[in-house]
Amino acid sequence: xxxxxxxxxxxxxxxxxxxxxxxxxxxRAFFVFGDSLVDNGNNNYLATQARADAPPxxxxxxxxxxxxxxxxxxxxxxxxxxxxxxxxxxxxxxxxLNGEKLLVGANFASAGIGILNDTGVQFIxxxxxxxxxxxxxxxxxxxxxxxxxxxxxQLVNDALILLTVGGNDxxxxxxxxxxxxxxxxxxxxxxVEYLISEFRKLLLRLYDLGGRRVLVTGTGPLGCVPxxxxxxxxxxxxxxxxxxxxxxxxxxxTQMIREVNSELGADIFIAANTxxxxxxxxxxxxxxxxxxxxxxxxxxxxxxxxxxxTALSNVCPDRDLYAFWDAFHPSERANRYVVQAILxxxxxxxxxxxxxxxxxxxxxx
Numbered sequence: 001x002x003x004x005x006x007x008x009x010x011x012x013x014x015x016x017x018x019x020x021x022x023x024x025x026x027x028r029a030f031f032v033f034g035d036s037l038v039d040n041g042n043n044n045y046l047a048t049q050a051r052a053d054a055p056p057x058x059x060x061x062x063x064x065x066x067x068x069x070x071x072x073x074x075x076x077x078x079x080x081x082x083x084x085x086x087x088x089x090x091x092x093x094x095x096x097l098n099g100e101k102l103l104v105g106a107n108f109a110s111a112g113i114g115i116l117n118d119t120g121v122q123f124i125x126x127x128x129x130x131x132x133x134x135x136x137x138x139x140x141x142x143x144x145x146x147x148x149x150x151x152x153x154q155l156v157n158d159a160l161i162l163l164t165v166g167g168n169d170x171x172x173x174x175x176x177x178x179x180x181x182x183x184x185x186x187x188x189x190x191x192v193e194y195l196i197s198e199f200r201k202l203l204l205r206l207y208d209l210g211g212r213r214v215l216v217t218g219t220g221p222l223g224c225v226p227x228x229x230x231x232x233x234x235x236x237x238x239x240x241x242x243x244x245x246x247x248x249x250x251x252x253x254t255q256m257i258r259e260v261n262s263e264l265g266a267d268i269f270i271a272a273n274t275x276x277x278x279x280x281x282x283x284x285x286x287x288x289x290x291x292x293x294x295x296x297x298x299x300x301x302x303x304x305x306x307x308x309x310t311a312l313s314n315v316c317p318d319r320d321l322y323a324f325w326d327a328f329h330p331s332e333r334a335n336r337y338v339v340q341a342i343l344x345x346x347x348x349x350x351x352x353x354x355x356x357x358x359x360x361x362x363x364x365x
Contacts, residue, residue, distance in 0.1 A: 027086040028362075029105040029155050032077045033132050033206070034164035036111030037329065040077060041068025042127060043111045045093040050112035050123040056298055056315050060332055070111060072297065072319045073332035077107060077162060079339035080215075083355065084160065092135050102143050105159060108132040114168035115198050118182070122172070129165065129202055136209055156210035160358075163206065166253070167219040169195055170245045171228070171328075188241075192248045196256050203260055203269055213358060215342065216257060217272040218250040224282045226296040227327035230305030236294060238282065254351055261352075270358065271351045272342060288337075290323045297322040297331060 032038050036050065044053045051068065052058075058066035060073035068091065069075045081088045089107040090097040097106060110127035112120035117128050127135070143152040174182045174191055186194060206214060222228065223242030232239035254271040261267050285293040297316040298309035307313075309326040316322055325331040330338065343355045353361075 027084055027104075029103065029159035030077070030081055030084055030086060030089050031105045031136070031156075031159055031161045031211075032089060032107040032109050032164075033129070033136075033161070034109040035113050035168055036070045036109075037167075038075060038077050038107070038162060038164045039068060039070065039109040039111045040075070040089060040091050040107040042091040042093045042107065042109060044068040044091070046110075046125045046127070048112070048123050048125045050110075050120070050126055052111070052309075055311050056309065056313070059315075060319055070326065070329040071332050071335060072325045074335060075332075076164070076335050076338055077109075079336055080160070080162060080342070080355070083339065083343055083359075092139065098142075099146070102139070102146055103155065106136075106139050108135050108139075109164070112168065112172065113165065114173060115165055115195050115202065116169055116173060116182075119169045119173040122176075133205055133209060140210070153210060157212045158362075159211075159213070160355075161206065161211045161214040162217075163202070163214055164217045165202070166195065166199065166217075166249065167222055170219070170222055170242060170249075174245070175242060188245060189248060192245065192252060195249065196252045199253065200256055200260060203257070207264065207268060212266075212268055213362070214269045215272060215355065216253070216269050218253045219246045221282055222246045224293070225328050226294065226299065226303040226305030226324050228305070229294055230302040230327070236303075258351070267352050270353065270355075272345075273349050273351060285323055289320075290334075291321040293323040295322065296324040296326050298326045 032040070043051045052070045053066050053068050055066055057071070058064065058069065058073070061067055061069070078088050086104055089105045090101060092106045092108045108127065110132065112123035112126040113128050114120060115129065117130070120126055140152055140156060143155065147155070174180055182191060203214070203216070221238060221243065222245060223232070223239035228239045228242055229236060250273065254273055257269045257271040261269055282293050285291065294303050296304035297319050298313050299305055300307055300313050304314055305327045319325065319331050320333045322331050323334045341349060345354050347353070
């Protein structure tokens with residue numbers, strides 16, 4: 001299950017009013033890669049435990065049904081699609097993804113995966129990053145058959161892409177069990193350097209596959225999610241070792257993205273900085289309209305952070321008051337604020353520019 005919070009939520013909460021999206025934005029294709037924070041239901045089609053296909057998941061989705069999103073309702077890609085003026089992308093494995101629906105884009109994300117192939121080994125039959133890219137190649141072949149190779153290439157080049165991966169490499173790999181294989185192989189600083197070097201390969205491969213506008217999110221406050229509070233905290237404070245991991249990973253990711261953009265000679269990759277100000281949100285959720293950022297809405301055990309969110313779990317009556325839906329994942333309302341930061345955040349949070357700026361620039365070219 002995924003692990004990272006895509007953005008420091010406090011960044012996104014500069015406005016508590018309505019969700020602002022650009023007006024008169026021409027719809028463009030949208031592609032999504034990553035883990036359960038952005039999975040729209042691919043894992044529903046796989047024989048794996050990493051699924052969100054049963055109640056109470058989806059309780060606040062328009063249909064009221066579980067969709068495979070690890071949320072009580074919409075997730076981050078849904079709100080980005082709304083900002084693009086487009087319908088939500090379908091999971092690539094969905095049989096409904098054919099014909100003109102291919103023009104909207106596709107979601108290739110799969111809960112449980114990480115940057116590394118050995119991340120999430122406890123989840124069988126998940127779509128690791130190399131496989132997500134293979135599916136992207138298949139998608140482009142299908143698209144070429146529909147609209148021709150030149151138009152297909154143009155659609156991909158003009159598309160917006162979201163890549164959310166990395167948190168699982170800590171919570172479902174390095175820190176999964178005491179003395180894990182990776183923790184014996186690398187001290188934490190060297191492990192982070194290794195992850196960044198492997199992440200760089202993922203970015204360059206995505207560029208080779210035609211990606212020209214790619215939002216790349218780092219990890220959020222890994223040590224502050226209800227699961228880690230339940231397992232590692234004795235006093236309700238964020239787990240320091242996981243917080244240290246995030247504080248090492250995120251700045252290096254942003255720096256690596258700057259270097260890759262410089263090598264490519266263009267702002268291909270846009271970094272969502274998840275390091276700044278997250279303690280504000282965690283320590284003072286009431287200032288942002290939540291009653292708690294420690295207790296998950298759905299779960300059991302301390303902080304509702306143990307086990308899976310199931311029909312037998314405790315479920316809060318008002319999901320809007322909780323920053324976390326389950327042990328790892330933001331609530332729909334929190335996801336809305338995350339995307340607000342992606343759209344409107346300053347350069348200290350979105351480097352080198354936010355999504356609204358990207359949309360405005362691209363509309364003129």
